[in-house]
Amino acid sequence: MLKIENVEKYYGSKNNVTKALDRISFEVQRGEFIAIMGASGSGKTTLLNCIATIDTPSAGNIFLDGVNVTEIAPQDLARFRREKLGFVFQDFNLLDTLTIEENIALALTINHVDAKLIQHRVHTVAEQLGIEDVLNKFPYQVSGGQKQRAACARAMVHKQSLLLADEPTGALDSKSSKTLLEMMADINRRIDVTILMVTHDAYSASYAGRVLFLKDGRLFNELLKDTQPRQAFYHEILDVLALLGGDISDVN
Amino acid sequence: MTLTKLSLRNARNQTSDYLVYFITIIIAAALIYAFNGLVVSNEIQGLSMTMQNLSYIIVSASIVVVLIIGWLINYTMRFMLTKRSRELGTYILLGIEPRKVAQMFFVENLAIGIVALGIGVCIGNLIFHALHAAIFRLFSTAHTFRFSFSVQALGLTVLYFAVIYLFALLKSRKHIRKMKIYDLIYFEKQNESAAIKKSKSRKRLFTASLLCGIIGTALLTTLNLKTNLIGAVLLIFFLYGFFMSFSSGIPSYYEKRPTKKYQGHKLLTFRTLSSKLSTIGVTMATIALLFTATLVAEGSGMVFYTQFQRQSEMVTSYDLLISSRSTSDFSRYEAYIEEHIPVRQSRTYETYEGDDDNISQHLLNNADYWTYLEKDTVLKMSDYSALRQMLGYEPVTLHDGQYILHCMDYLAPALEAYGKEVAIGGTLLTKGPIYTEVFTQYTWDGNGRGFIIVVPDELAGAQPVCNYIYAAMTDIAVSGTLYESLIALQPDTTDDHDMILSKAAQAEENASLHAMILFPLYYLSFVFMMVAATILSIHLLSDTAKLKQQYQILYNFGMDYKEMKKSLNRQFALFYAMPTIPAIIICITFLFSFIKVLDPGTIASTAQPFFIIGTALLLFLAIYAVYIIASHKSLKREVLPQQ
Incomplete structure (x- = not known):
């Protein structure tokens, strides 16, 4: 469903070009849970932003559901984003003036969903993610884990094709992280939500089915979980990270 | 770098952040200086016997102005304190004594005040000369422009500002000293809470305030001093009660009607507005009160003006x-x-x-x-x-x-x-x-x-x-001593004295009334208006970062640019309209009844009351528009993501 083809991204002026992404290519199948790992500055967030249509690649193509997102007219980008993509950010990005329910509903009101259906759909998703009892609370009244689950709910309530998560556990404690990741893996399995997660945390990545490693803007390695238990996969990821060296070695 | 240097650098940064506030202080200083100039001007006092009263009236008006400007400065300083609490907390964390931090903060504000005062006095001198010329014109007295600078007026202006800043200093010092580092650093994390939470008491307050509003407005139309005063008190209660309960009331209205809430983009508008109102309900009420005072003062000024015009035309056709x-x-x-x-x-x-x-x-x-x-x-x-x-x-x-x-x-x-x-x-x-x-x-x-x-x-x-x-x-022209000498020639009997009317003397009397009633009224209304609009703008502009983040999120989620613009405009319009609507309603009712007490024949046509009230509203909205346009431009530029 997602196809990245020779994507490149340059920053800077003529004499001083920084290559943030260097001929990246890979594919994501529907229902996959894929993690992209790399040190800070490796280009993983740039890649995510390009897929998210928040940033535009300097070269290459990105296809989502057969549509080349790099060719979408600027005036149609917003529509594409709200219909196809769901976002989960490290710092939740919930609007603190809205209740949890309203935050989730926001994705539907932006999509002009019939007002009568909204409450029901929000409650359904909230139930799937185990946050139905905090729906009437404001973000500041709930825990970080609940906030992030609300963000996930918002990212999937409109049945978006792809859930993009940028360091979703970055602001959570280890227990909340674990719950969130288990939940993400669960919805991926049960409801077939396609997830693309960017992280520099090996533990988080171990919940994915496949891990791509980025280094200095290039695809460095790829790991498949297959049938092995999560623990083993985690260690495999750590081994690759050790090979990658640099500043990731101090992670976990 | 010394702490004073840091203060001064901060002051410069603050000035660009709080440009609206800075400009308001400049204009306030200019107006205070200009009117003080009139108070100490011998030429003006010598224009007519009654003009000596002008000093008392302007000094009284200036006291009100000092109180209001004092409130503005105090409010803005406290506002800056909370917005910059993390920075101030960091200073204390670094080991600077709270006393010194308070001092730094004060030096900063004092620097802003002194610069504003300096610029204001220069502009004020021009305004003074304009007012001076205007009064001479009113009296149809020849006036040659002579540039002068009144040290006395400057002294009075500096005195007023010193009082304001001394008060602000004491308040902010107390505030900083009382705060703990934790509170300062984590101040931003404190959440907004509704002023009145219980639904029952909220409903009661809302109903009571509306009732007070209606009764108060009705009493204002009776044009009897006693009932008017009661009316004014009721209206004050209405404004505070209304804004305190209304802000908590909107969420409860929508909670019961979820379908309505999710229609269009009401959700964003009502939530942003209600969260804003729940923290600044009291401020909003004060702003509405100031707007009401502005409109009533401006409108009454127009009514008086109409009366004076008519009087000077009508009293006598002969010289x-x-x-x-x-x-x-x-x-x-x-x-x-x-x-x-x-x-x-x-x-x-x-x-x-x-x-x-x-x-x-x-x-x-x-x-x-x-x-x-x-x-x-x-x-x-x-x-x-x-x-x-x-x-x-x-x-x-x-x-x-x-x-x-x-x-x-x-x-x-x-x-x-x-x-x-x-x-x-x-x-x-x-x-x-x-x-x-x-x-x-x-x-x-x-x-x-x-x-x-x-x-x-x-x-x-x-x-x-x-x-x-x-x-x-x-x-x-038969005025001044000529007119007084003629009056002195009247026979000494009490029951049968002659009537002596002079066109010029009547014009002079009207000019005095004009200067004594209209000038102070407009002085006050202008200051009220500016202070209220400034506080509104500061509140809105200080939320720029928050709004920007909000709209960035919406942009990421794929909200259309047009819709974002519409939603922001709606939030903006509601924010600025909230305090003006009650003020306009109260003012229109009051002015229509006030016009009725004018001498018969003063109002020449049925359209004239509408013209008078319309002009007052227009004048108000024209000044308001300047603030609205300025903040709207900067808000739109800052908040909406690049297309």
């Missing part, structure tokens, strides 16, 4: 009029006039009593009219012709068997409808033409009260005399 009920002997005045006042043309004549008061009765029943005269007043045609010629009006003819009516313009429609004959000494006359030029009919000492019947000389001459009148057109 000089002396009227007596008892004697035709004006020799005591004539001697003085001959010696001191060059007369172009004069006439001594009488007005007479008619047989009845039919026309007065007709007017009492059909127009806004009053009279103390027992009979309708009559004038000889020969006198009428001569007076018309003296006043430069077109000559008219009186046909046989007819009478002419000369009346104040506003009474003409009622008199057109009067078709009856008039009996003078038993002779019946039919109605002839009506004339409405200004003809000294405002009071009862001139040519009739509101109207006069002009009849053939032989008929009028046989009637009892009503008034003996000396009327003159002069080559110089």
Whole structure:
């Protein structure tokens, strides 16, 4: 469903070009849970932003559901984003003036969903993610884990094709992280939500089915979980990270 | 880097962040200086006897201005304190004593104040000269522009500012000293909470405040000092109660109607507004109160202006009029006039009593009219012709068997409808033409009260005399000492004194009233308006970062640019409209009833009240628009993501 083809991204002026992404290519199948790992500055967030249509690649193509997102007219980008993509950010990005329910509903009101259906759909998703009892609370009244689950709910309530998560556990404690990741893996399995997660945390990545490693803007390695238990996969990821060296070695 | 240097650098940064506030302080300093200039100006005081009162009135107005500006400075300082609590907390964390941090913060604000005061005084001096010239123009006195700078006015202005800043210093010092590092650093994490939470008490307060609003507005229209005061107190309660409960009330309204909430983009608008109102409900009420005061002051100013204009036109058409009920002997005045006042043309004549008061009765029943005269007043045609010629009006003819009516313009429609004959000494006359030029009919000492019947000389001459009148057109203005000397010539009796009216003296009196009532009213309303609009703008602009983040999230989620723009505009419009709506409603009701107490005839047409109120509103909205446009531009630029 997602196809990245020779994507490149340059920053800077003529004499001083920084290559943030260097001929990246890979594919994501529907229902996959894929993690992209790399040190800070490796280009993983740039890649995510390009897929998210928040940033535009300097070269290459990105296809989502057969549509080349790099060719979408600027005036149609917003529509594409709200219909196809769901976002989960490290710092939740919930609007603190809205209740949890309203935050989730926001994705539907932006999509002009019939007002009568909204409450029901929000409650359904909230139930799937185990946050139905905090729906009437404001973000500041709930825990970080609940906030992030609300963000996930918002990212999937409109049945978006792809859930993009940028360091979703970055602001959570280890227990909340674990719950969130288990939940993400669960919805991926049960409801077939396609997830693309960017992280520099090996533990988080171990919940994915496949891990791509980025280094200095290039695809460095790829790991498949297959049938092995999560623990083993985690260690495999750590081994690759050790090979990658640099500043990731101090992670976990 | 010394702490003072840091303070000054911060001050410079603050100035660009709080540009609206800075400009308001400059204008406030300018206005305070300009009006202080009037207080200490000997030239202005010497214009007329009553102008000495101007000082007292302006000083009183200035005290109110100092209180309001003090509130603004204090409010903004506290506001900056909370917005910059993390920074201040960091200073304390680094080991700077809280006392020093408070001092730093104060030096910063003082620096802003001193710069604003300096610029303000320079601008204020220009405003002073403009006001000075305007007052001289009002008095029709020759005025040559002479650039001057009043040290006394500067001293007064500095004194006012010193008081304001001393007070602000004490308050902010107490505030900083009391705060703990934790509170300072984590201040931003404190959440907004509704002022009144319980739904029941909220509903009660909301209903009670609305009731108070309606009763208060109704009482304001009674135009009785006592009930007006009660009305004002009720309205204050209404504004505070309304804004405190309304902000908590919107969420509960939508909670019960989820479908409504999710329609269109109401969700964002109502939530942003209610979260804003729940923290600044009290401020919003104060702003609404200031707006109400502004509008009432501006509107009343317009009403007074209309009254003064009308009065100076209507009171007398002659340059000089002396009227007596008892004697035709004006020799005591004539001697003085001959010696001191060059007369172009004069006439001594009488007005007479008619047989009845039919026309007065007709007017009492059909127009806004009053009279103390027992009979309708009559004038000889020969006198009428001569007076018309003296006043430069077109000559008219009186046909046989007819009478002419000369009346104040506003009474003409009622008199057109009067078709009856008039009996003078038993002779019946039919109605002839009506004339409405200004003809000294405002009071009862001139040519009739509101109207006069002009009849053939032989008929009028046989009637009892009503008034003996000396009327003159002069080559110089009969005002100041000339007018006072004439007044001094009046006989010493209490019950029977002559009426002396002078066009120039009336104009002078109106000019004094103008200067004493209108100038302070506009001074106050301008300051109220600016302070309120500034606080609104500061609140909105300080939320820029928060709003920007909010719209960035919405952008990421794929909200259309057009919709984001619409949603932001709606939030913006509601924010600025909230405090103005109650103010406009209260003001319109008050002004319509206030206009009713004006002298009959002051309001020439039914459209005029609308014109007066419209002008007051327009003036208000014009100044408000400047603030709205400025903040809207900067908000739109900062908040909406690049397309």
